Amino acid sequence: MELVKSTQGFRPNTRPDIILPTLTATPTRDKKGDNPQTHCLLPLPPKPSTTSCMGRDRFRLRSPRTPALRPAMPMHSAITPQQWAWANAANYKRSDNNHRSADILRKDTSRLICSKDDFTNKTQNESNKWISERIDDLSFWSSEGKHESEKLLKDTDMLKKVKIRLDHAISETEGPLQVARECLGQRQKRMGADRVRDEVEIELMQEVTVIKACQEQLQTMRDRVNKQLESNRIVQLILEKDLNDKHVAFEIDTRCHKMTNCNSTLQSYNNLSNLDMCFSVPQSWAKFSEDNIVRSQTERVNTKKVMEEAEREMANTTTNMWNQFYIVNRAFNNRIAETTEARNCLQYHMAKTLQEIFQTEHTIADLERTINNKKIPLQVAKNRLEERTKRPNMELCKDPPHNMLLREVQHIQGTMSTLSQRLAEAEDMQQQLAATKSLLEQELFVKAHSLFIDQERCMGLRRTFPSHPRLVGYA
Template structure:
């Protein structure tokens, strides 16, 4: 502790030496301080006073002498407190000169280092300015090349989009024609089915599986087969249109992205150091949001174009197949329609001939029935005519049985009367048999007449069905242009 009434003594210590300026370049070794002793060992003995060294080499004191010395020092320091600091912080003149020379050397070294730093910095700024300018020019050139690449792929995409739009329109038109042709087949199919339905109303022997029915069944099968092929191609056309539109969507999306990228790169290409809107974006160079490389970027667009070209080729092939299908189905249906009409004509002619023959036979049968009926009447009259002669002959025989005794003779009159009765009875029997035969014949003729009349009604019904019902609705058939989808 300090004694009251004494002044505080200041302690002076030498400041630690350090570099004049920090190194700011890769040549920091050229700016090092030339005083390594003072820097590396701040507690060096340069600051210590001569009294310290002298006291360290003084001869050793005896115990009594040492005790007296300590008492003297304690008394001096007790009376003069400032002496205590002065003994420990005093420098020698050599120290003062050394310190000045050290400061001179350090100042000169710092100035040389600063000069080297200034020159190196100016050269560095000039080099970096040229490097920055060249880099910026190369970057602008690369951006311009990128814009040219984008323009090239844009033109390719636009060309392919135009081709795809044209192909979609052509396939849509063919699909619309196919739908119209498919709708046109419903009428002929309904006509064929109605013809089969009407011909089911034929009666008796005319309900035959003739050529007309075979051709009608074949016509229904042909129309249904054509419809099935049309529906399959229609489904394929719908699927192909979906694929075409998907490919077109990818092309348009890619084109939209390239338009946006071109606008951004074009704006970047025209940016200058004096442009408005430039600013700092710290750390942006360490972020990488890219999702593709130049090869994958160009391959992506090339793949989209190749996919579109492949879909266009498939669509064109499908259009050709649909055109062939429409022509094939129209010819098949027309040929079968004509075959059915020819079969109908032939069948109607055959039925008409059969009806005519039946009418002729019916007329002859009616004539024969009339004559047979007249014969029966004649036979009945003949039988009635034989009754009286038979009665006369039998009466005569009966009267002659009353002759008396020997007069009851079997004479020639008796023999003749017996013969007459038997002849008349035989005649009556034969006439009755013939009458029975005539009546049976008449009955057969009547049955034949009924059969002929029934068959005539059957033929008339068949003619009505084939000629009036079927042929009348088969007069109208879709024309060839309508069967291939044209209105």
């Protein structure tokens, strides 16, 4: 006998009073209302009166009767009609709940998508705005830094020119110093009484002291200029590094500002900890650039002060050297005038001495001639006395002729003695005049030598004293 399977009138072989729950996923919202979640819902027990979804007449569900004890027999249905109706109602209700939840989820999701799109666009626009403002800030500080760097570079170039002038001024002081020392050395070659510590020597030593002091002042100022140049170089490097960094940041922010959602070169970066590495905040970033500019301005002010001090120092040293140069030259001129006057006086006395010597020689010659001329009258008188001694007897009388001859002899002898004494005095005077002549000749040589040293050598060397522009550093 062929068995025919039929599903008509099939009922599950379960207890009639038990309805198996069917789990359905009903979307609900979390506390924030954005993320839907699913919960398992169990069918609720039916109310006493319900309506059918199939257009049937209303009916009231009766409480199920307790089946009577019957003998065991095959059961063809597992649930009652009421339970079947309850199950269908629960399924309908669960379906309606799912439809409402799905509609709510769909509408909320649509609103969420729109709000998130709006928020994303807004944040992107805000980012573009901030990047644009950042680019403006970079442009502003770059412009300020570049302007300040150019000013600092200009002032540094001017300070370098001042340093070159200081080097020239220091080198120009070597010539006057050597001239002053050479003049002192030349004047040590003076002879005799002219080797006096006169005003010229004192002023020459003072000139050496002044020039050395000027050299020390100029060298000290040059050291200050070198120190200021080093400070300017450090600040210049800081400004250039800051400008270079800002240029790189400007290019990067410009590229970021030009990025759009349509770029094909976008990459994915998931690790935000590596992307959020920052070394400064806007306040410290702006303060860093401002501090660099303020430091540059301070160094520029110091540069101008150093340049002004260097100008004053060069002008003061030049004035001091030229004043001492005039004082030494005036002392030289006075000394040359005094030496020339002394030489002229010596020449005058030399001329008078020569004249006196000439006249003394004539006097000596006259005395010698006169003495020689007195010898013959003396011999005549003596011969007369001798002859008269030969008179005989009473004729040998001391008569007036005899007395007169005796007086004549005495007179001539006294005259010759006086003339001889005067001749000796004249010869002594001649020797004194000769010694004076020799002394005057020596003094004239000394004065001529001193004049040659002071007038020719020293003043000749001092004609090469550098001019005022050269002493302040100009070539």
